[in-house]
Amino acid sequence: MKQQESKFQDAVDWYISGFAAFEENLNGGSQLPFHKLRKKAVKKLSENGFPGPRDEEWKYTSVAPILGQAFGLPDAPATESSLEIAPLTFEDADRNLLVFVNGSFSKGLSRLTSQAEGVVVCTLSEALQNHADLVNASLGLFTDIGTGGFTALNTAFAAEGTFIHVPDNVELTDVIHIVHIAEPAKPFVVHPRNLFVFGDNTRASLIETFHGQGPGSYFTNLVSEFIVGDNARVDHLKIQQESTEAFHVSNVNVQQKRDSVFSAVNVDLGGALVRNDVNVELAAEHCETHLFGFYLGSGKQHIDNHTFVDHAMAHCFSNELYKGILDGQSKGVFNGKILVRQDAQKTNALQSNKTLLLTDDASINAKPQLEIFADDVKCTHGATIGQLDDEALFYLRARGISEEMAGAMLRHAFISDVLEGIKLDAVRQNLDAQIIERFTDVKSDS
Amino acid sequence: MLKIKNLEVAVEGNQILRGLNLEVNAGEVHAIMGPNGGGKSTLANVLAGREEYEVLAGSVEYNGVDLMELGPEERAHAGIFLAFQYPVEIPGVSMSNFLKTALNQTRGARGQEALDAMEFFSLIREKLKVVNMDEKFLSRAINQGFSGGEKKRNEIFQMAVLEPKLAILDETDSGLDIDALKVVSNGVNTLRSKDNATVVVTHYQRLLNYIVPDFVHVLVDGQIVKSGDKSLALQLEDQGYDWVKDELAEPAAA
Numbered sequence: 001m002k003q004q005e006s007k008f009q010d011a012v013d014w015y016i017s018g019f020a021a022f023e024e025n026l027n028g029g030s031q032l033p034f035h036k037l038r039k040k041a042v043k044k045l046s047e048n049g050f051p052g053p054r055d056e057e058w059k060y061t062s063v064a065p066i067l068g069q070a071f072g073l074p075d076a077p078a079t080e081s082s083l084e085i086a087p088l089t090f091e092d093a094d095r096n097l098l099v100f101v102n103g104s105f106s107k108g109l110s111r112l113t114s115q116a117e118g119v120v121v122c123t124l125s126e127a128l129q130n131h132a133d134l135v136n137a138s139l140g141l142f143t144d145i146g147t148g149g150f151t152a153l154n155t156a157f158a159a160e161g162t163f164i165h166v167p168d169n170v171e172l173t174d175v176i177h178i179v180h181i182a183e184p185a186k187p188f189v190v191h192p193r194n195l196f197v198f199g200d201n202t203r204a205s206l207i208e209t210f211h212g213q214g215p216g217s218y219f220t221n222l223v224s225e226f227i228v229g230d231n232a233r234v235d236h237l238k239i240q241q242e243s244t245e246a247f248h249v250s251n252v253n254v255q256q257k258r259d260s261v262f263s264a265v266n267v268d269l270g271g272a273l274v275r276n277d278v279n280v281e282l283a284a285e286h287c288e289t290h291l292f293g294f295y296l297g298s299g300k301q302h303i304d305n306h307t308f309v310d311h312a313m314a315h316c317f318s319n320e321l322y323k324g325i326l327d328g329q330s331k332g333v334f335n336g337k338i339l340v341r342q343d344a345q346k347t348n349a350l351q352s353n354k355t356l357l358l359t360d361d362a363s364i365n366a367k368p369q370l371e372i373f374a375d376d377v378k379c380t381h382g383a384t385i386g387q388l389d390d391e392a393l394f395y396l397r398a399r400g401i402s403e404e405m406a407g408a409m410l411r412h413a414f415i416s417d418v419l420e421g422i423k424l425d426a427v428r429q430n431l432d433a434q435i436i437e438r439f440t441d442v443k444s445d446s
Numbered sequence: 447m448l449k450i451k452n453l454e455v456a457v458e459g460n461q462i463l464r465g466l467n468l469e470v471n472a473g474e475v476h477a478i479m480g481p482n483g484g485g486k487s488t489l490a491n492v493l494a495g496r497e498e499y500e501v502l503a504g505s506v507e508y509n510g511v512d513l514m515e516l517g518p519e520e521r522a523h524a525g526i527f528l529a530f531q532y533p534v535e536i537p538g539v540s541m542s543n544f545l546k547t548a549l550n551q552t553r554g555a556r557g558q559e560a561l562d563a564m565e566f567f568s569l570i571r572e573k574l575k576v577v578n579m580d581e582k583f584l585s586r587a588i589n590q591g592f593s594g595g596e597k598k599r600n601e602i603f604q605m606a607v608l609e610p611k612l613a614i615l616d617e618t619d620s621g622l623d624i625d626a627l628k629v630v631s632n633g634v635n636t637l638r639s640k641d642n643a644t645v646v647v648t649h650y651q652r653l654l655n656y657i658v659p660d661f662v663h664v665l666v667d668g669q670i671v672k673s674g675d676k677s678l679a680l681q682l683e684d685q686g687y688d689w690v691k692d693e694l695a696e697p698a699a700a
Contacts, residue, residue, distance in 0.1 A: 390498075391534045395588075396544070398494050398530075399604060400522035400552035409547065413538025413587075 007049020007149070011067035015153060016046055018072065022157055029159065032128055033136050041145045041155035050149035060333045060365045061304040063150075065273055066247045071189035071219050073157070077101060080108040083181060088211055091426040093175040096121065098162050101181045103190030105160060113174055118167035121176060124193055127163035134165050138197050142225055142253045142281065150249045150275075154223040158193035161224075164206075168199035168229065175424065177207040182246065184216035194224040198232045200257075205235040207427065212243025212270060222250040230284075231259040237422055238264070239431070242271040244299065251277045258284035265421045266293035267431070268303050269438070279308040282316040282344075289318040292421035296438065297330025297362065304333035309351075311344040314374075320351040323415050326362035336381065337369040344374045351381040356388065356414050408439035447472050447643050448493075448513075448612060453504035454668075455485075455492050461502065462488040464668035470612070473640040477654055477679060478647045480665035481687045486647045487531055489665065490616040493645075494528035495521050508612070522548075523555035525611030525642075529601035529618050536588035541600075544588050545570065545607055552608060573606040577633045595626035602633040613637070614645045619653035631656030651683035664690050 019042055023030050050067055051058040081101045089097060098121070099109035105123045115121055120131055127135045145152040162178050180192060198204055210220060220242060228234050242248045248271040256262050268274055280289050295303045309318045324332045334353045355364040368381040388410050396406035412435055419435075422428040448470040455463040462485045470476055478486050492499045493506065495518035506513040513521065536544075549569075550560040561569065574581060577599045589597050598618055605613055615634065619627055634644065634657050646657055654662075654676060662678040663670045664687070672678070672690055682690070 389534070389536075392536045394496055394518060395530065395534045395536065396539075396548070397518035398522055398528055399544070399548040400519050400555065400608065401544075401548050402519050402551060403517065405547060405551065406519075409539050409544070410536070413536060416538035 007052055008063070008067045009049065012045060012049045012149075014070055015156070016042060019156060022073065026159065029128065032132065034128055034139060037140050038156050038158065041152040044145050045149055045152040045156060048146070048149060048152070057306065057335070061273075061275055061302065063273075063275075066219055066249070069187060069217060069219070071187055074102040074104070074188035074190060077104050077106075081106050081181075081183075083109060083183075083213070085109045085179070088179055088181070088209065089177060090207070090424070090430050093177050093207055093424055093427055095174045096176040097179060098123070098176070099179045099181065100160065100192065102183060102188065103160055103192065109179075115172070116170050119170055119172070120163065120165040122163055124161040124163050124195065125159060127195075131163065131165065134197065135163060135195060138225065138227055139195050140225075142227070142255045143223055143251065150221055151223055151251045154191040154193060154221050154251070157191040158223070159191070161193035161195070163194070164196045164204070166198045166202045166204055169201045170199070171203035172205070175205045175207055177209070180208070180210045180220065181213060182211070182218050182220065182242065183213045184218040187217045189219040189221060192220065192222045194222075196225065196234075197227045198229050198234055200230040200232060202229060202232045203234075205424070207237045207239070209239045209241065210248065210270075211241050212246045215243070215245065217245045217247075218243075219247040220249070222248075224250070224252045226252070226254040226262065228254065228256045228260040228262050230257045232257070233261045234263070235423060236262070236264045237267070237424075237427065239267040239269065240271060240274065240276075241269045242274075244270065244272055244301070246271050248274045250275070252279070254278070254280040256280065256282050256284070256287040256289065259286045261288040261290075263290040263421065264292065265418065266291075266305070268293070268295035268305070271301065271303065273302045275304040275306070277306045277308070279310070280318070281310045281312060282318065283312050285313045285315045287313070287316040289316070290421065291318070291320040291322075292418045293322040294415040294418040295322075295324045295332060296327075296435070297324065297332055298327040299330060300328065301330040302333075303330070306333075306335045306337075308337045309339070309349065311338070311340045311347045311349060313343055314345045314347070316344065317348045318350065321418055321421075322353045323418050324355040324364060325358065325411050325414060326355065326364060327358040329359070329361040331362070332364040334364065334366045334383070335369065336367070338371070338379060338381070340370075340372040340374050340377050340379065342373045345376045347374060347377040347379070349377070349379045353383045354414075355385045356411065357385060358388065404440055408436055411439050412436055447509060449507040451505045451507075453492075453506060454502040455488055456500045456502055457488060457498065462668055463492070465504065466665070466669055468663065468670060470643045470645060472611075472643055474661065475638070475644045475646065475657060475659045477659035477662045478645060478665050479649070479651075479662060479679060479682055482649070484665045485668045486649075486665050487616055490528055490531075490614045490645070490647050493521075493614055494518060494526065519551070520555075522608070523552050527605050527608055527610030527613045529598075529605060529613065529615040531616040531618075531620065533589045533597045533601055535590045535592075537590050539588050540584070541586055541588055542570070542584040545584075545604065548604075549607055570607065573603060576606045576636055577603045578629050579603055594621040595623065598622055598626065598630055599633070602630050606633060606637060609637070611642045612645070613642065614647065616647045617649060618646075619648055619650060627653065628656060651679045654679045666691060666694070
């Protein structure tokens with residue numbers, strides 16, 4: 001208990017002691033302007049530590065299992081990975097692949113089409129060297145390192161990730177798929193750091209997937225930043241399929257400018273302990289935000305989704321739909337905060353969170369949180385918790401469909417409206433098939 | 447085909463069927479009539495395998511097999527089909543996906559090969575005609591937003607696709623206007639053959655003008671108390687059920 005009150009001091013000490021060695025290995029990297037931010041983050045981590053049980057935002061998610069392990073940075077890969085990348089990619093979305101294996105960029109597995117003039121798609125490390133001005137103008141701008149310890153931790157150790165810069169009036173024709181693969185020969189932590197800057201009147205579609213290969217514990221500590229320019233349209237699909245021993249903490253920060261549309265679908269299929277934060281600031285008028293997500297828990301998985309939709313200006317629309325299906329002894333947390341500031345008149349904000357509990361031992365803590373300071377707004381929220389519909393199950397079985405398949409079809413149907421948020425047909429169909437397969441794989445771990 | 451002997455069934459602790467006897471042979475159409483609460487729907491549902499119905503006594507033999515030992519899907523594979531009184535809406539599952547899964551799992555259980563997408567759609571198109579349904583139905587979610595008539599037609603459509611040996615229609619006529627009733631009846635009659643049997647559970651004689659039964663049974667208080675031919679249905683329509691009840695009460699009173 002003492003340790004928790006002191007904000008996990010042992011873990012703080014462990015990571016800070018690793019920082020010196022990390023700094024040395026940066027070679028010239030410690031001379032770059034970004035390094036100042038790293039040092040600031042180390043200071044914040046040292047001051048504030050990691051969130052404990054008394055932290056309101058972490059009330060239902062104990063990070064003790066993550067901090068109880070002394071994760072070090074992974075060894076640099078000795079050779080190019082011999083992984084088969086094709087099974088992890090999607091038809092019609094495989095022309096631009098950025099593949100990271102154990103946090104390191106794999107040039108051999110990656111491929112990029114030629115981009116329009118002025119478009120930058122590269123690793124963060126390359127961007128820090130070659131596009132320093134673009135990076136420094138935006139990196140860390142919308143990510144608060146002062147509160148959550150993990151965001152500070154990511155910032156302190158951020159060295160690799162993906163940088164995308166799309167100049168005004170450019171539409172990316174091809175999807176960009178960022179693939180993170182973990183092959184934990186020994187336990188490690190990776191801190192992927194993404195910066196996506198979309199100029200005015202741009203259009204882009206990103207997929208980011210996380211895959212755990214083989215046994216062994218590891219920790220993915222992700223921070224992504226999106227800047228969505230005036231009238232830009234950005235789609236983001238994140239699929240988290242870490243291994244059953246993995247920890248995954250992600251912090252996605254989005255700033256939307258006037259008339260922009262940001263649509264995200266967040267999918268959680270794997271991980272032992274998962275915490276996702278998505279923070280969207282609707283910073284100008286007439287923005288539109290779609291936050292969709294679903295999570296499938298089984299065994300003893302713990303999956304926590306926190307969203308924060310910040311309506312700062314008038315005439316914006318946000319629509320949020322998160323659904324969970326929890327089996328075995330899995331636990332879900334959903335905290336959806338909507339803030340409507342005083343200037344955000346005519347806001348229309350919708351939020352819905354629905355959960356299916358398949359067993360008596362599965363549980364969900366669902367908390368909608370509305371804070372409204374404007375008087376002419378429309379905000380609705382709802383949270384439901386239920387079981388599989390016995391009537392529907394009987395109907396399907398009475399038509400000759402096995403109990404197992406009928407259950408799978410109903411579970412799939414439950415999340416079908418979230419899946420429909422995935423606009424790329426080939427990707428959605430691929431995910432559909434994977435999900436049905438998972439549902440018909442008879443209670444392997446529950 | 448079907449031999450029900452002395453069947454006693456309870457639902458949530460309340461006994462509904464109290465020693466029901468019925469025998470149905472291939473090629474026959476049986477109508478089960480009776481007042482509300484008599485056990486008509488319970489009989490239909492217990493035959494389809496609804497699990498919350500508790501069999502207290504008696505036996506149900508279907509083509510020599512103890513039906514009560516089979517799960518609902520196994521009964522479907524064996525050729526039993528229940529047209530539901532209240533077909534459930536299942537959002538998120540398309541009719542086409544549902545039918546393809548149902549048909550291919552049933553074919554698999556019957557030792558037939560699964561149909562590929564093209565074979566499936568040509569079969570479906572042919573069966574849609576039986577109930578005058580549009581192809582657009584296939585892309586809709588099961589029964590979601592269907593009108594009462596569409597739901598009932600959908601039941602008969604599924605029956606046409608799955609080609610059961612024993613079809614049980616649970617108040618399929620309720621809530622249908624005369625045109626829909628004709629479509630539904632026509633569908634049922636199209637599927638009649640000397641090899642299959644139909645049990646029509648209904649409250650009203652009207653349906654039996656279109657689906658002409660070989661036998662009519664009156665189910666009161668969990669028992670079949672009177673059986674006859676189609677003229678019995680007309681008599682019931684004319685005079686209600688009270689005279690049957692009175693007839694029953696008389697010997698006891700005497």
